[in-house]
Amino acid sequence: MSAILGKAAQGVFNFRAQCCQQDRQSGIGCNTNVCIDMCNAYSLRRKKFAWAGLSVMKLSTLTINMNGMENRASVRCTAAINTGTISSFEKVDFRKLQNGSDIRGVAVSGVEGEPINLTDPVAEAIAAAFASWLMDKRKQDGKRLRVSIGHDSRISSKQMQDAFSRGLTSVGLNVIHYGLASTPAMFNSTLTENENFFCPVDGSIMITASHLPYNRNGFKFFTSSGGLGKNDIKDILERAANIYEKFSVEKLEEPDNGVSVKKVDYMEVYTSDLVETVRRSAGNIDKPLEGLHIVVDAGNGAGGFFAGKVLEPLGASTTGSQFLEPDGMFPNHIPNPENKAAMKAIIQAVKENDADLGIIFDTDVDRSAAVDSNGNEFNRNRLIALMSALVLEKYPGTTIVTDSVTSDGLTAFIEKKLGGKHHRFKRGYKNVIDEAARLDSIGKASHLAIETSGHGALKENHWLDDGAYLMVQVLIKLASAKSSGNDNGSKIITDLVEGLEEPGVSVELRLKINQNHADLGGRSFQEYGDTVLKHLESTSDSDTKLQKVPVNYEGIRVSGYGGWFLLRLSLHDPVLPLNVEAPSNEDAKKLGLAVLNAVKEFSALDTSSLDDFLQSE
C-alpha cells in the first residue's frame, strides 16, 4: 500500500510542479489557486489541463469563485488572490507545523515576518500522510476508506480544503466535503451511523486555526477514538516530510483510483442531534425554550448555526444575535471567549436586547462561554463551576478534571459545595480529556474534562470536546426549569455558581524566552525554561511566606499572601506563562515580586510584563 501511496502522491506533486513551472515560464507567476483547479480537473476527471489559455482576468475570476468569497468586499478578494502567490516547493520544516495535538501554520501572506509555510503542496503532503497513517491504523477489509473534511470561516480554508482533498484522493481515499462546519461536528461524523450522509467516516479533518489571526490556518484530525494526539501528529508530519521530499522526481502518471468526492450538509445531522438532546431531556417537548430570549455571538466564525439551527427550532428568540455570518477577516472581534473584547461584545448584546442569556463561541466552536441576563460572565473558573454544578447533579461525587491555572476557590466550590472531586491537571485540552478518560477507566469516576480556555468534554458525549454541547447542558437546565414552572430566565443558572469564591485579582503574564540569547548556551528553550523553574522552586522553598502546592502536575505552583502563583512552560511557545491570583493587588504584587527575585538572573527571560505589573497602580 505504501508503494501505491508514494507513487500516487508523487503523481499529484509532479503534476503540480509542472503546473507551476509552466506558470513561471508564462511569466504570470505561480498562482496556487489556479493549480488547485488544474489538479482537481486532473485527479477527479482525469484529464490533462491546457494551461496556456488562461488570461489574467480568468485567474482572478477563478480565484474569487473558488474561495467562495463572492459576497465579500473586493478588497478581500484581492487579498485572497495575493495570498495564493507562493513559491510552492520551497524547503519546509514540517516539524515546525506541529502545535501540540494540532497542525498550525501561515497560509496567507501579508503579515510581516510571517512567511507562508502552509502552502498547497504542504497541505497535500499532510493529507497523503494522514491517509497513510489512517490506512496503517485501520483494517480495511478491502473497503475504500472515507474521510470527511470541514472548515471554519478563514479566507484560506476553502483553498486548504481543496488541497487536502487532492492529497486524499490521490492515494485512493473517498472524500466527503462538509463545507463550513465546527470541529466537534467533524469528530461526530466518525461516530454517526447514517449511510445517507456516508457516515460513519473512517477519519475526519477540520481545517481551522481556532482563534488565531486571519493569516493562519491548520488541521485537526479525528477518528472514532477521538482527536489525534501529539505522537500521532509527529508521525503524520514525518510521513508528510518524506512524501514532500519525493516529488518532482518521477514522471506524471495518472492514478486510476476511481475515488469519489461528495458534498453533504452534515451540520444538519449534528444540529438536529443537539436539538433532540434538549427536547428529550426536557420531557419530549417540541419547543422547550419558548419564551426565552437568547443571543449568540459567533464572532464571524463557524458557530452562527447555533442561533438558527439549534435555538430557534427549540422555540427561543434569537433577536440581537451578532456576527453570525462567516467572515475570515474577523472584522468585529477575535472569536475567542478568553478575549476581553469578545466577552464585552456579548455582554453588551445581552444588555441591549434585554436577553435572558448570551452565548459566545470561538471560531471552530470547540470552546464557548455564556453570560446571564445581568451581564455576569460564565467564563474561565465560573464556566467550570457552572458546568461542574450541572454535571454533578447528574453524576454525584464525580471527578472534574481541569487545567492547571484554575483557582483555589474553584477547588473549594467543587469539593465543599458540590460534593465532587477536583483534579487540577495540566494545560492543554487534550491533556485534560485524556486524563479524565484515564481516571474513569481505572475506576475513579470522571464525567467532565474542562479548561479555563472554554474547552470542555463530557464522558456521556464520547469525550467530545464541544463548546456547543456545553451550552446544550445550560439549555437543558433552562428548559427543564421552565417545564417545571420556574420562569426566571437565567436566574437558575446564576444561582448554581453561588458560593464560588473569586479572587480579587487574577492576572496572566507571559514571560518570553529569547531563543537567540547567549544565556541559553546551546540549550533548547524548554531546557532553559526548566532551569528557571527549578531555580524558582528552590527559592520558594526557602521563603517562609510561600508554600509549594503539594499536588501539582506542571510548572511551579506556590501558595502565599492569601493567593497563589503558577509559573510553567507554555505548551507551544518559548514562553513561561505566569498566573497570579490574590485577594488584593498588593498581595498579587508580593507574589509577583517573589517570582521576579527568583528569575531576574536569567537574562534570556523577558520579564518586562512582570516589571510593568509590579509598577502599575
Ligand SMILES: O=P(O)(O)OC[C@H]1O[C@H](O)[C@H](O)[C@@H](O)[C@@H]1O
Ligand atoms: O500553554 P499556553 O501557551 O498557555 O497554551 C495553552 C493552550 O493552548 C491552546 O490554546 C489549546 O487549545 C489549549 O487547550 C491550551 O490550554
